[in-house]
Amino acid sequence: MPHQLRKLAGTPFQVMPGTLPQVLPKSIVMTNGAVCAGSNRCSGFISSTGLRLEAGLIRGWGAEGTRERTYFRNSRSPSNNSIDLHLTHSEAPMKAALLNAFGTPLSIETLPDPVIGTGEVIVDVVATGVASYAHGVFSGARNYLLEPPLVPGAGAIGRVRAVGPDSTRLAVGDWVYCDPTIRARDNAINPDTILQGWTARNPAALSLHRFYHHGSFATQMLVPTENVTAIGDLEERDAGKWCALSQLLVPFGGLLAGELQPGDSVLVNGATGGFGSAGVVAALAMGAAKVVAAGRNQQKLDELARRLGPRVSCVRMTGHVDDTRRICELAEGEIDLALDILPRGASASQVLAGAKALRRGGRLVLMGGVRKTGEDEPALPYDWLMHNEITLRGQWMYPRVAIPQMVSMIRAGLVSLTKFNVTEFALDDANEAVAFAADNAGPLSLVVIKLR
Structure with missing residues (x-):
């Protein structure tokens, strides 16, 4: 058997069991001495072949010392009382x-x-x-x-x-x-x-x-x-x-922090990057009625809207004072939750334009990498935050x-x-x-x- 392991990689084979012990009704005893216990576990050692079976894993040593490794789910066949195993690949050192x-x-x-x-x-x-x-x-x-x-x-x-x-x-x-x-x-x-x-x-x-x-x-x-x-x-x-x-979880953490509710209008500011575009996907899956995707690259924004459907509207940020107005027009009203996930090079005006699209009582979550300093450092007006009862939250990664x-959500198709x-x-x-x-x-x- 050990000399055949490399040839068997990727091909099915069978290990025939012996009789079932009365004290372990879920165990199968192999005729060559290995013991397979439980529906998804194997343990034991086949000394005649050098093949070990342990906890759902097969290890074997080939003629040239190559370790063969596979994962499996064993299953008894009622017709021939056999266990089907499957070798999937060989493994070199790390x-x-x-x-x-x-x-x-x-x-x-x-x-x-x-x-x-x-x-x-x-x-x-x-x-x-x-x-x-x-x-x-x-x-x-x-x-x-x-x-x-x-x-x-x-x-x-x-x-x-x-x-x-x-x-x-x-x-x-x-x-x-x-x-x-x-x-x-x-x-x-x-x-x-x-x-x-x-x-x-x-x-x-x-x-x-x-x-x-x-x-x-x-x-x-x-x-x-x-x-x-x-x-x-x-x-x-x-x-x-x-x-x-890895891309979905970061903005998902921000949307959880912002307490996104079904039916919310959501702004994803910085939507053309990997995390931002994944944030649009996550917001839709969480029940947002409308997602406004904001970014600076019109071609990428158009592609995002095409791929994600009619609940997504896109706005190209220009740095002008009317950016906020255009966001609200696309949302058909003011924004409930803004997820700011802008990259390092984004301007302070883009941060502020997204924030000011929020309704009274809206929520702003900062997750981006903006690193501006001095005069161009983002500054959210104290008076506006207070009078509009804005909730401001920073979030790094996710719970x-x-x-x-x-x-x-992935398994359910959301x-x-x-x-x-x-x-x-x-x-x-x-x-x-x-x-x-x-x-x-x-x-x-x-x-x-x-x-x-």
């Missing part, structure tokens, strides 16, 4: 794209496998997104709190490889989303926070960054248990589309509960991943993926590194 220093290309290297501990999960990464601004992060231009050398990458879709002893629900082989937002566990009120493989929120969080140092541009990653969310079964070819979770909520255009690259082409993402940024656009 491979990663390494950022050795700011301003240098990513280097494709082999690294030691991560070692699991209590409160942790190891995930086999299948797909991970590449942000349009990744080049600015890796060059050092964005001044992110990041300490090379490290494996970059924030967020991933993958399958559980191993779980710690304190995990009660996750199982080996589960499809999961790896949330990059890691919060320190020693301060519930004001936890230091990092985005794994991307940045630390403040210098105090660097110790957390140094421990969970490597991100998702690798075939494996070590993640805190609470940052791993099961997303249900899916076809491996669809893993790239599920990377849209943990948002992840299963968004997964449920959010369609087919709205996103996905371009995939192999890990060996990680530098090309980063360059492509920078050159092709746009609404509902996903660049993905596919690792399997």
